Amino acid sequence: MRIILLVIAIVAIAAPALLVHFGPRVVVVHGHIVRAPHRHVVPKAELPPVEPVTFQDLAPGDARAYNAGVPFSADPNPAARPFHLSGTPDEQARATDCMAAAMLYEAGDDNEGQRAVGQVIINRVRHPAFPKTICGVVFQGSERSTGCQFTFTCDGALTRHRWRPEQWARARTQAAKSLGGQVYGAVGYATHYHTDWVVPYWQSSLDKVAAVHTHLFFRWSGWWGTPPAFNRTVSPDEPVIPALAYYSDAHKGGGVFGPPLTVEAVVAALAPEALPSPLPGDLETFLVTIDPHLPPDSYPLFATRACGDRPRCKVMAWTDKARTPGAMPLDAGQIDTMAFSYMRDRTYHYDKALWNCATFKRPDPSECMKTQVLLPAKEVVIKAPAATTIPATTDNLTGVRRKPVSVPTPSAPATPAKPESHVPQESH
Structure with a gap:
């Protein structure tokens, strides 16, 4: 009996010690x-x-x-x-x-x-x-x-x-x-x-x-x-x-x-939430901030992924979030800082990507947005017969044209020139 009690005592002491150790x-x-x-x-x-x-x-x-x-x-x-x-x-x-x-x-x-x-x-x-x-x-x-x-x-x-x-x-x-x-x-x-x-x-x-x-x-x-x-x-x-x-x-x-x-792999690796949403009320237009660290050659693929299966789609992108507009139409400053645009119209088999080549150098000039300058309006004088001559001028506001006053005269009035702007080379 003493031997049994001794064995039990040893086990009771040794087992916890071994458990703690191992x-x-x-x-x-x-x-x-x-x-x-x-x-x-x-x-x-x-x-x-x-x-x-x-x-x-x-x-x-x-x-x-x-x-x-x-x-x-x-x-x-x-x-x-x-x-x-x-x-x-x-x-x-x-x-x-x-x-x-x-x-x-x-x-x-x-x-x-x-x-x-x-x-x-x-x-x-x-x-x-x-x-x-x-x-x-x-x-x-x-x-x-x-x-x-x-x-x-x-x-x-x-x-x-x-x-x-x-x-x-x-x-x-x-x-x-x-x-x-x-x-x-x-x-x-x-x-x-x-x-x-x-x-x-x-x-x-x-x-x-x-x-x-x-x-x-x-x-x-x-x-x-x-x-x-x-x-x-x-x-x-x-x-x-x-x-x-x-x-x-x-x-x-x-x-x-x-x-x-590859470029395709870079874009494919983007998380789904990285793709933009279209404008509310205009599901064919995207105004987006594109990651400036993405290779410029990946922008068209990014745009086509955003457009999905839409037959008509327009993506305009900026690399600076602070300059990215939230609605249309765009003002001259927003157009001037646009980095990239993509437009699609499958009805007319149209598919075009353009870069702002002041920022992204392109090997083909046809891939560049066309840069134009806003010109100040010039004074327009409409001449009528001497008895009914009525001068009509603009208010001389830069970039703004006012419709000239109509007068009853057999002579055709002069037509003001259309103002120019910084826009993509292709019109949409």
Whole structure:
């Protein structure tokens, strides 16, 4: 009996201890239970897995509270060794543009955040658990709708949001610096990061080493997070990423990630809500603000998608929302700043697209809107027989013509010239 009671006592004590040691870590945050997988330090003989990014079901405020309670590692956090990109000029250009895209879409137009993101990418490409090219690291998992390593590569952000040329130029400059030996020492050998308003499941298996603005940075625990683990030879054979063709000439060819990004693909990738609605009461007319970052060659396709199956349709577009009118008719200033027009009338087999060539240079002058000038009205004098001569003049208002006074005379009155305006070359 004593032996049985002893065994029961041992089990009663050991079972909870084993459950605490090997079971998931449970933390209560603002009344919400967070179950984090138990820390597992991968031995040197095994390669640590790169898991798809999945998150705990926490509100942003609760996630911040949880993250604030995760301590930073007390172990040393040495800066990574400088990295120098190799390869042909084309390969280097592809790597630089992949890095620049990740910097912009992950950290925004912020230099310090971009440097931190760039250092993580360099750390990954050196680590045998990740792809061995810069573009391979950035676009790892992008063929899936979820589970990519960098969310901008699979959540539609590349087509949903465009950066201005000067922002892209700054990111590209910073990418070149990071790939040319510049080190961001604060994140050390971190291979993972996340914003402080989410809690990924992998977090509990890694060491928290740094915080940069709202991003928290982590490295693998044990040997795989130490400098000797980052010993892989990086390949210069950078793949072509067609999804970057909008920004990068280096990625306009075909590649392992799919066919080149064409104008049709750019427009087809637009979300349905990006297409405009016609004017109320005039379902054949669209006055729209078109994305200035879309390629000008894509405007006709954008217009035809907006028109749909309408036999008659008119699309007039501006690149500045503040200048886009909300109703017809248009005034001279609105016509002058119009960037593009498209008109269709299938009854007469008419289909015409025109650009404002002061903004968009076109190879064929017939594709340009015709620019004309509003001329001031001239005084018009109508002569009648001497006994009944009645002068008739305009009020001399610029661009406005008044109908001359009619007088009974056998002579035909002079006809005022029609005022000119800045209009598309074709009349509709």
